[in-house]
Amino acid sequence: MALPYRQGLFLIRKGYFQLTLRSYAKKIGKVGGAGAQKARMEVETDAQKLLTHCCGANIFLEGSDPEIKPDQEYPEWLWSLRTERGGQDLAELDPNTSAYWKRLSNLTSQRNARVSKRLLKLNAIQHPEDALS
Structure with missing residues (x-):
């Protein structure tokens, strides 16, 4: 059974043995190739048209x-x-709704991410020898 392992590599598992094969398939470039260019819109400078039309x-x-x-x-x-x-804000939401608890969970995870990032920086400052290894 072949499983995708990494780009260009495949991992084959059979019982206790595993074999890594490299794929030498031709790489396909981006769609449109190098000749394709983005169309650039002209910027409207007429003040009267900007006031009366939704330009773009x-x-x-x-x-x-x-x-x-x-x-x-x-x-x-x-x-x-x-x-x-x-x-x-949590004060605007009703605690009996799922939107309140989803927002609370989101705010909590954002706060935890900020705290853990600050703790990592503090640990690197206090113990610089650990950061080198």
Whole structure:
């Protein structure tokens, strides 16, 4: 039975014996090759068009960018979306929901990661001889 081991290597296990084989298959380059280049969009500099159109929103080759409508034509929930970074505070969530406990778990794991990173740095400062070996 052959199992993927590493890129280009295969590990074969049969009972107590194992054999590592190297694959010499031809490597395939990136799709599109070296000749493919990203299409660069032109930056709009017309101030009036920037105020009235959503520039860069047109994903088709033909057509133009959509016009920005008045605020009354958009749904009410659009204006209550959270735009700041980070998640909700725990004080805003109800403790009887799964969202509260998921957020609490996420915050706890982030705090534990920060503490363990600081402890590793502190240990390296206090015991520099251990870091060399």
